Amino acid sequence: MNDIARTVIEEVSRNYENELIKKVQKNRDKEAFYHLVRLYDARIYSVVYRFLHNREDSLELTQDVFLQAFRKIKQYRWESPFYFWVQRIAVNYAINRMKKYGKDILSRAQDCDGVQSAAAYVNSPEQALEGEEKKKFVAGALARISAPYRMAVILKDIEGFSYEEIAELTKTGMGTVKSRINRGREELREIFASMKEEVKEYGM
Protein backbone atom coordinates (compact mmCIF):
# COMPACT_ATOMS: atom_id res chain seq x y z
CA MET A 1 0.00 0.00 0.00
CA ASN A 2 2.80 2.30 0.94
CA ASP A 3 4.62 1.51 -2.29
CA ILE A 4 1.57 2.21 -4.37
CA ALA A 5 1.06 5.52 -2.63
CA ARG A 6 4.69 6.42 -3.25
CA THR A 7 4.52 5.58 -6.95
CA VAL A 8 1.35 7.61 -7.29
CA ILE A 9 2.99 10.58 -5.60
CA GLU A 10 6.07 10.23 -7.78
CA GLU A 11 3.95 10.06 -10.90
CA VAL A 12 1.95 13.11 -9.92
CA SER A 13 5.01 15.15 -9.07
CA ARG A 14 6.69 14.13 -12.33
CA ASN A 15 3.64 15.21 -14.27
CA TYR A 16 3.59 18.47 -12.36
CA GLU A 17 7.25 19.04 -13.18
CA ASN A 18 6.75 18.21 -16.85
CA GLU A 19 3.85 20.60 -17.09
CA LEU A 20 5.97 23.36 -15.60
CA ILE A 21 8.85 22.69 -17.98
CA LYS A 22 6.52 22.75 -20.98
CA LYS A 23 5.03 26.04 -19.84
CA VAL A 24 8.45 27.64 -19.48
CA GLN A 25 9.62 26.27 -22.81
CA LYS A 26 6.51 27.47 -24.59
CA ASN A 27 6.14 31.02 -23.38
CA ARG A 28 8.97 31.68 -20.92
CA ASP A 29 6.52 31.69 -18.05
CA LYS A 30 8.44 33.12 -15.10
CA GLU A 31 5.86 32.05 -12.55
CA ALA A 32 6.17 28.42 -13.68
CA PHE A 33 9.93 28.72 -13.68
CA TYR A 34 9.96 29.83 -10.05
CA HIS A 35 7.90 26.78 -9.12
CA LEU A 36 10.45 24.68 -10.94
CA VAL A 37 13.34 26.37 -9.16
CA ARG A 38 11.71 25.77 -5.79
CA LEU A 39 11.75 22.03 -6.46
CA TYR A 40 15.53 21.87 -6.68
CA ASP A 41 16.99 25.08 -5.28
CA ALA A 42 18.24 23.62 -2.00
CA ARG A 43 19.76 20.53 -3.59
CA ILE A 44 21.64 22.49 -6.21
CA TYR A 45 22.75 25.06 -3.66
CA SER A 46 23.95 22.31 -1.31
CA VAL A 47 26.16 20.71 -3.94
CA VAL A 48 27.63 24.05 -4.95
CA TYR A 49 28.15 25.18 -1.37
CA ARG A 50 29.82 21.96 -0.31
CA PHE A 51 32.15 22.20 -3.24
CA LEU A 52 33.05 25.89 -2.96
CA HIS A 53 32.65 26.19 0.82
CA ASN A 54 31.73 29.83 0.59
CA ARG A 55 28.15 30.97 1.00
CA GLU A 56 28.35 34.19 -0.95
CA ASP A 57 29.93 32.68 -4.03
CA SER A 58 27.67 29.64 -3.91
CA LEU A 59 24.57 31.79 -3.72
CA GLU A 60 25.58 33.85 -6.70
CA LEU A 61 26.64 30.79 -8.65
CA THR A 62 23.36 29.02 -7.95
CA GLN A 63 21.50 32.06 -9.25
CA ASP A 64 23.63 31.99 -12.37
CA VAL A 65 22.91 28.29 -12.81
CA PHE A 66 19.15 28.84 -12.74
CA LEU A 67 19.46 31.88 -14.95
CA GLN A 68 21.32 29.77 -17.49
CA ALA A 69 18.69 27.04 -17.16
CA PHE A 70 15.99 29.62 -17.89
CA ARG A 71 17.84 30.93 -20.92
CA LYS A 72 18.60 27.53 -22.37
CA ILE A 73 15.46 25.70 -21.38
CA LYS A 74 14.49 25.20 -25.00
CA GLN A 75 17.59 23.09 -25.37
CA TYR A 76 16.32 20.66 -22.75
CA ARG A 77 15.36 17.60 -24.81
CA TRP A 78 13.74 15.38 -22.19
CA GLU A 79 16.53 12.84 -22.50
CA SER A 80 17.40 12.89 -18.82
CA PRO A 81 15.49 14.09 -15.76
CA PHE A 82 15.31 17.86 -15.44
CA TYR A 83 17.15 17.79 -12.13
CA PHE A 84 20.04 16.01 -13.78
CA TRP A 85 20.11 18.59 -16.56
CA VAL A 86 20.27 21.49 -14.10
CA GLN A 87 22.80 19.65 -11.97
CA ARG A 88 25.06 19.34 -15.00
CA ILE A 89 25.04 23.10 -15.45
CA ALA A 90 25.72 23.54 -11.75
CA VAL A 91 28.65 21.11 -11.74
CA ASN A 92 30.20 22.76 -14.77
CA TYR A 93 29.82 26.22 -13.33
CA ALA A 94 31.18 25.21 -9.94
CA ILE A 95 34.21 23.43 -11.40
CA ASN A 96 34.96 26.34 -13.69
CA ARG A 97 34.63 28.83 -10.85
CA MET A 98 36.98 26.74 -8.74
CA LYS A 99 39.51 26.56 -11.55
CA LYS A 100 39.44 30.31 -12.07
CA TYR A 101 39.16 31.68 -8.57
CA GLY A 102 39.93 28.67 -6.37
CA LYS A 103 42.40 30.31 -4.02
CA ASP A 104 40.37 33.47 -3.82
CA ILE A 105 37.21 31.62 -2.87
CA LEU A 106 38.89 29.58 -0.15
CA SER A 107 40.57 32.55 1.47
CA ARG A 108 37.30 34.45 1.56
CA ALA A 109 35.53 31.36 2.87
CA GLN A 110 37.72 31.41 5.98
CA ASP A 111 36.93 35.06 6.56
CA CYS A 112 33.21 35.05 6.33
CA ASP A 113 31.98 31.57 6.93
CA GLY A 114 32.18 31.86 10.67
CA VAL A 115 29.92 34.88 10.58
CA GLN A 116 27.35 33.65 8.13
CA SER A 117 25.28 30.71 9.03
CA ALA A 118 21.78 30.49 7.72
CA ALA A 119 20.41 28.89 10.85
CA ALA A 120 16.80 28.06 10.25
CA TYR A 121 14.80 26.84 13.17
CA VAL A 122 12.55 24.46 11.35
CA ASN A 123 11.31 21.93 13.88
CA SER A 124 12.66 22.68 17.29
CA PRO A 125 15.62 24.90 18.00
CA GLU A 126 17.72 22.03 19.36
CA GLN A 127 17.04 19.83 16.41
CA ALA A 128 17.78 22.56 13.94
CA LEU A 129 20.92 23.49 15.77
CA GLU A 130 22.07 19.90 15.73
CA GLY A 131 21.41 19.77 11.97
CA GLU A 132 23.27 23.03 11.48
CA GLU A 133 26.27 21.78 13.44
CA LYS A 134 26.31 18.57 11.44
CA LYS A 135 26.11 20.44 8.16
CA LYS A 136 28.89 22.74 9.20
CA PHE A 137 31.05 19.86 10.29
CA VAL A 138 30.50 17.91 7.05
CA ALA A 139 31.10 21.00 4.94
CA GLY A 140 34.32 21.63 6.82
CA ALA A 141 35.47 18.05 6.37
CA LEU A 142 34.60 18.04 2.66
CA ALA A 143 36.42 21.31 2.11
CA ARG A 144 39.61 19.61 3.23
CA ILE A 145 39.43 17.03 0.45
CA SER A 146 41.49 18.18 -2.54
CA ALA A 147 39.34 19.93 -5.11
CA PRO A 148 39.52 17.43 -7.98
CA TYR A 149 38.20 14.61 -5.80
CA ARG A 150 35.75 16.66 -3.79
CA MET A 151 33.06 16.99 -6.44
CA ALA A 152 33.12 13.25 -7.15
CA VAL A 153 32.67 12.40 -3.47
CA ILE A 154 29.84 14.92 -3.06
CA LEU A 155 28.00 13.61 -6.10
CA LYS A 156 28.50 9.99 -5.16
CA ASP A 157 28.03 9.88 -1.41
CA ILE A 158 25.76 12.82 -0.68
CA GLU A 159 23.72 13.10 -3.86
CA GLY A 160 23.76 9.39 -4.59
CA PHE A 161 24.52 9.52 -8.31
CA SER A 162 25.90 6.44 -10.01
CA TYR A 163 29.38 6.25 -11.51
CA GLU A 164 27.99 6.62 -15.03
CA GLU A 165 25.98 9.67 -14.07
CA ILE A 166 28.97 11.30 -12.41
CA ALA A 167 31.08 10.62 -15.49
CA GLU A 168 28.45 12.42 -17.56
CA LEU A 169 28.06 15.28 -15.10
CA THR A 170 31.76 15.98 -14.85
CA LYS A 171 32.49 15.15 -18.50
CA THR A 172 35.15 12.58 -17.64
CA GLY A 173 35.59 8.86 -18.12
CA MET A 174 34.45 6.12 -15.80
CA GLY A 175 38.02 5.28 -14.81
CA THR A 176 38.71 8.85 -13.75
CA VAL A 177 35.51 9.00 -11.74
CA LYS A 178 36.28 5.77 -9.94
CA SER A 179 39.80 6.78 -9.03
CA ARG A 180 38.64 10.22 -7.91
CA ILE A 181 36.00 8.75 -5.65
CA ASN A 182 38.49 6.25 -4.35
CA ARG A 183 41.05 8.89 -3.46
CA GLY A 184 38.47 11.35 -2.20
CA ARG A 185 37.01 8.81 0.18
CA GLU A 186 40.47 7.85 1.34
CA GLU A 187 41.20 11.50 2.12
CA LEU A 188 37.86 11.75 3.89
CA ARG A 189 38.77 8.79 6.06
CA GLU A 190 42.06 10.43 6.98
CA ILE A 191 40.29 13.68 7.79
CA PHE A 192 37.80 11.88 10.00
CA ALA A 193 40.59 9.97 11.71
CA SER A 194 42.43 13.20 12.45
CA MET A 195 39.25 14.83 13.77
CA LYS A 196 38.40 12.00 16.11
CA GLU A 197 37.57 14.20 19.07
CA GLU A 198 35.25 16.41 17.13
CA VAL A 199 33.69 13.42 15.47
CA LYS A 200 32.73 12.00 18.82
CA GLU A 201 31.22 15.30 19.78
CA TYR A 202 28.95 15.29 16.74
CA GLY A 203 27.57 11.90 17.57
CA MET A 204 29.19 9.38 15.32
Add this chain to the structure above:
Amino acid sequence: MECKDLLGLFSDFYDNTLSAYKREAVSKHLLTCKRCSLKYKTFKEAVSYIKTVPDEILPESFYSGLDRKLEEAGKPFYLRFQPYLTFKNAAVGAFGVVFGLILGVLGNSMLIRAVPLSPSFVQVEPGKSGYTAAEKEKNTGRIIMRTGNVFKASYDLDRIVNRFDNAGMDSMAVVPELKQDPAIRALHKRYIITVNAGQYENLVKELNGLGYVMKLPDKKELADLKKLKPSDQIKLELDITEDGK
Protein backbone atom coordinates in the same frame (compact mmCIF):
# COMPACT_ATOMS: atom_id res chain seq x y z
CA MET B 1 46.87 -10.39 1.45
CA GLU B 2 48.92 -7.82 3.34
CA CYS B 3 48.00 -4.43 4.75
CA LYS B 4 49.62 -2.50 1.90
CA ASP B 5 47.63 -4.48 -0.67
CA LEU B 6 44.49 -3.21 0.92
CA LEU B 7 45.26 0.41 0.05
CA GLY B 8 42.77 1.74 -2.46
CA LEU B 9 40.46 -1.24 -2.17
CA PHE B 10 38.23 0.16 0.56
CA SER B 11 36.12 2.14 -1.85
CA ASP B 12 35.39 -0.80 -4.12
CA PHE B 13 34.86 -3.04 -1.14
CA TYR B 14 32.38 -0.57 0.28
CA ASP B 15 30.52 -0.32 -3.05
CA ASN B 16 30.62 -4.07 -3.44
CA THR B 17 32.23 -3.83 -6.87
CA LEU B 18 35.19 -6.13 -6.22
CA SER B 19 35.48 -9.54 -7.78
CA ALA B 20 34.33 -12.40 -5.57
CA TYR B 21 37.87 -13.61 -5.05
CA LYS B 22 39.26 -10.21 -4.02
CA ARG B 23 36.28 -9.51 -1.88
CA GLU B 24 36.81 -12.67 0.08
CA ALA B 25 40.51 -11.93 0.49
CA VAL B 26 39.76 -8.43 1.81
CA SER B 27 37.15 -9.63 4.29
CA LYS B 28 39.50 -12.35 5.50
CA HIS B 29 42.24 -9.79 6.05
CA LEU B 30 39.89 -7.43 7.86
CA LEU B 31 38.94 -10.22 10.24
CA THR B 32 42.53 -10.95 11.13
CA CYS B 33 44.16 -7.49 11.09
CA LYS B 34 42.98 -5.16 13.83
CA ARG B 35 44.60 -2.02 12.39
CA CYS B 36 43.03 -2.46 9.00
CA SER B 37 39.63 -3.28 10.38
CA LEU B 38 39.77 -0.09 12.47
CA LYS B 39 40.73 1.85 9.36
CA TYR B 40 37.87 0.36 7.42
CA LYS B 41 35.50 1.13 10.27
CA THR B 42 36.46 4.81 10.13
CA PHE B 43 36.12 4.73 6.34
CA LYS B 44 32.67 3.23 6.50
CA GLU B 45 31.53 5.60 9.20
CA ALA B 46 32.89 8.65 7.42
CA VAL B 47 31.17 7.80 4.14
CA SER B 48 27.86 6.87 5.71
CA TYR B 49 28.00 9.90 8.00
CA ILE B 50 28.18 12.41 5.15
CA LYS B 51 25.30 10.60 3.45
CA THR B 52 22.93 11.61 6.21
CA VAL B 53 23.69 15.30 6.16
CA PRO B 54 20.59 17.38 5.37
CA ASP B 55 20.43 19.86 2.48
CA GLU B 56 21.64 23.37 3.09
CA ILE B 57 18.94 25.98 3.48
CA LEU B 58 18.89 28.76 0.97
CA PRO B 59 19.09 32.28 2.35
CA GLU B 60 16.10 34.48 1.56
CA SER B 61 18.18 36.78 -0.58
CA PHE B 62 18.44 34.02 -3.18
CA TYR B 63 15.08 34.72 -4.78
CA SER B 64 15.41 38.48 -4.86
CA GLY B 65 18.80 38.10 -6.55
CA LEU B 66 17.47 35.58 -9.04
CA ASP B 67 14.51 37.83 -9.74
CA ARG B 68 16.81 40.71 -10.54
CA LYS B 69 18.99 38.57 -12.80
CA LEU B 70 16.00 37.16 -14.68
CA GLU B 71 14.60 40.63 -15.06
CA GLU B 72 17.85 41.84 -16.57
CA ALA B 73 18.10 38.85 -18.89
CA GLY B 74 14.55 39.39 -20.11
CA LYS B 75 15.13 43.00 -21.11
CA PRO B 76 15.83 43.77 -24.73
CA PHE B 77 19.51 44.46 -25.24
CA TYR B 78 19.18 48.21 -25.73
CA LEU B 79 17.58 48.67 -22.32
CA ARG B 80 20.73 47.35 -20.72
CA PHE B 81 22.40 50.58 -21.75
CA GLN B 82 19.81 52.57 -19.84
CA PRO B 83 22.09 53.32 -16.87
CA TYR B 84 24.50 55.00 -19.26
CA LEU B 85 21.82 57.27 -20.64
CA THR B 86 22.65 60.37 -18.62
CA PHE B 87 22.29 63.96 -19.74
CA LYS B 88 26.03 64.36 -20.03
CA ASN B 89 26.46 61.28 -22.21
CA ALA B 90 23.55 62.30 -24.41
CA ALA B 91 25.01 65.79 -24.87
CA VAL B 92 28.39 64.37 -25.80
CA GLY B 93 26.73 61.99 -28.27
CA ALA B 94 24.68 64.75 -29.89
CA PHE B 95 27.73 66.96 -30.20
CA GLY B 96 29.60 64.06 -31.81
CA VAL B 97 26.85 63.50 -34.36
CA VAL B 98 26.66 67.20 -35.30
CA PHE B 99 30.42 67.43 -35.57
CA GLY B 100 30.49 64.31 -37.73
CA LEU B 101 27.81 65.68 -40.03
CA ILE B 102 29.62 68.99 -40.49
CA LEU B 103 32.87 67.19 -41.17
CA GLY B 104 31.14 64.87 -43.63
CA VAL B 105 29.46 67.68 -45.58
CA LEU B 106 32.63 69.76 -45.78
CA GLY B 107 34.73 66.78 -46.72
CA ASN B 108 32.31 65.73 -49.47
CA SER B 109 32.08 69.14 -51.11
CA MET B 110 35.86 69.34 -51.14
CA LEU B 111 36.04 65.95 -52.78
CA ILE B 112 33.66 66.95 -55.57
CA ARG B 113 35.70 70.02 -56.29
CA ALA B 114 38.88 68.01 -56.34
CA VAL B 115 37.70 65.49 -58.95
CA PRO B 116 35.80 67.28 -61.71
CA LEU B 117 33.74 65.14 -64.03
CA SER B 118 35.47 64.80 -67.34
CA PRO B 119 34.11 63.14 -70.44
CA SER B 120 37.35 61.20 -70.79
CA PHE B 121 36.35 59.16 -67.76
CA VAL B 122 33.74 57.36 -69.81
CA GLN B 123 36.30 56.41 -72.38
CA VAL B 124 38.51 54.62 -69.94
CA GLU B 125 37.60 51.27 -71.44
CA PRO B 126 37.21 51.79 -75.14
CA GLY B 127 35.52 49.04 -77.08
CA LYS B 128 33.36 47.98 -74.19
CA SER B 129 30.74 50.66 -74.33
CA GLY B 130 29.72 50.10 -77.95
CA TYR B 131 27.51 47.30 -79.20
CA THR B 132 27.17 47.74 -82.93
CA ALA B 133 26.74 44.90 -85.37
CA ALA B 134 30.09 45.71 -86.95
CA GLU B 135 31.89 45.27 -83.70
CA LYS B 136 30.11 41.97 -83.20
CA GLU B 137 31.65 40.63 -86.35
CA LYS B 138 35.07 42.07 -85.64
CA ASN B 139 35.49 40.39 -82.26
CA THR B 140 34.96 36.77 -83.14
CA GLY B 141 34.12 34.61 -80.20
CA ARG B 142 32.54 37.54 -78.37
CA ILE B 143 29.04 38.72 -78.47
CA ILE B 144 27.80 42.03 -77.32
CA MET B 145 24.21 42.10 -76.41
CA ARG B 146 21.67 44.48 -75.11
CA THR B 147 19.30 42.94 -72.65
CA GLY B 148 16.91 45.80 -72.16
CA ASN B 149 15.64 47.30 -69.00
CA VAL B 150 15.65 45.67 -65.64
CA PHE B 151 12.69 46.82 -63.65
CA LYS B 152 11.99 47.10 -59.96
CA ALA B 153 14.97 48.67 -58.43
CA SER B 154 14.49 49.39 -54.79
CA TYR B 155 17.96 47.99 -54.19
CA ASP B 156 21.46 48.75 -55.21
CA LEU B 157 23.45 46.55 -57.47
CA ASP B 158 26.53 46.72 -55.29
CA ARG B 159 25.11 43.82 -53.43
CA ILE B 160 25.23 41.42 -56.32
CA VAL B 161 28.58 42.71 -57.32
CA ASN B 162 29.90 41.65 -53.95
CA ARG B 163 28.13 38.37 -54.24
CA PHE B 164 29.59 37.56 -57.59
CA ASP B 165 33.02 38.42 -56.34
CA ASN B 166 32.48 36.08 -53.43
CA ALA B 167 31.16 33.35 -55.67
CA GLY B 168 34.44 33.40 -57.52
CA MET B 169 33.18 34.80 -60.81
CA ASP B 170 36.41 36.58 -61.41
CA SER B 171 35.86 37.47 -65.01
CA MET B 172 32.94 39.69 -64.20
CA ALA B 173 33.52 43.36 -63.91
CA VAL B 174 30.90 45.97 -63.28
CA VAL B 175 31.50 49.39 -64.67
CA PRO B 176 29.00 51.98 -63.66
CA GLU B 177 28.51 54.31 -66.59
CA LEU B 178 28.31 57.88 -65.61
CA LYS B 179 26.49 59.22 -68.67
CA GLN B 180 22.77 58.81 -68.34
CA ASP B 181 20.55 57.97 -71.27
CA PRO B 182 18.08 60.83 -71.60
CA ALA B 183 15.64 58.66 -73.59
CA ILE B 184 14.76 56.49 -70.60
CA ARG B 185 13.12 58.54 -67.94
CA ALA B 186 13.81 58.01 -64.28
CA LEU B 187 16.84 55.93 -65.11
CA HIS B 188 18.31 54.73 -61.90
CA LYS B 189 21.69 53.41 -62.86
CA ARG B 190 23.35 51.78 -65.79
CA TYR B 191 25.80 48.94 -65.47
CA ILE B 192 27.90 47.13 -67.97
CA ILE B 193 28.61 43.60 -66.88
CA THR B 194 31.03 41.28 -68.58
CA VAL B 195 30.55 37.61 -67.81
CA ASN B 196 31.56 34.29 -69.25
CA ALA B 197 28.87 32.73 -71.39
CA GLY B 198 28.74 29.76 -69.02
CA GLN B 199 27.84 32.05 -66.17
CA TYR B 200 25.14 33.94 -68.01
CA GLU B 201 22.37 31.70 -66.76
CA ASN B 202 23.59 32.02 -63.19
CA LEU B 203 23.46 35.76 -63.48
CA VAL B 204 19.92 35.70 -64.79
CA LYS B 205 18.87 33.37 -61.99
CA GLU B 206 20.50 35.60 -59.41
CA LEU B 207 18.76 38.65 -60.77
CA ASN B 208 15.43 36.86 -60.83
CA GLY B 209 16.04 35.69 -57.30
CA LEU B 210 16.51 39.27 -56.24
CA GLY B 211 13.13 40.13 -57.63
CA TYR B 212 14.15 41.67 -60.93
CA VAL B 213 11.99 41.44 -63.97
CA MET B 214 14.33 41.12 -66.84
CA LYS B 215 13.53 41.68 -70.44
CA LEU B 216 15.25 38.81 -72.18
CA PRO B 217 17.23 39.11 -75.40
CA ASP B 218 15.37 38.39 -78.59
CA LYS B 219 15.40 35.04 -80.37
CA LYS B 220 18.25 35.76 -82.68
CA GLU B 221 20.48 36.86 -79.86
CA LEU B 222 19.55 33.81 -77.85
CA ALA B 223 20.48 31.53 -80.71
CA ASP B 224 23.85 33.28 -80.86
CA LEU B 225 24.25 32.79 -77.19
CA LYS B 226 23.76 29.06 -77.43
CA LYS B 227 26.50 28.73 -80.00
CA LEU B 228 29.05 30.31 -77.73
CA LYS B 229 31.64 28.37 -75.79
CA PRO B 230 31.35 28.64 -71.98
CA SER B 231 34.60 30.55 -71.79
CA ASP B 232 33.51 33.26 -74.24
CA GLN B 233 32.75 36.65 -72.85
CA ILE B 234 29.37 38.28 -72.95
CA LYS B 235 28.85 41.91 -72.31
CA LEU B 236 25.56 42.93 -70.83
CA GLU B 237 24.22 46.37 -70.40
CA LEU B 238 21.76 46.67 -67.63
CA ASP B 239 19.58 49.71 -67.16
CA ILE B 240 18.12 49.71 -63.72
CA THR B 241 15.04 51.89 -63.54
CA GLU B 242 12.88 52.79 -60.63
CA ASP B 243 10.14 50.55 -59.47
CA GLY B 244 7.06 50.39 -61.68
CA LYS B 245 8.39 52.79 -64.32
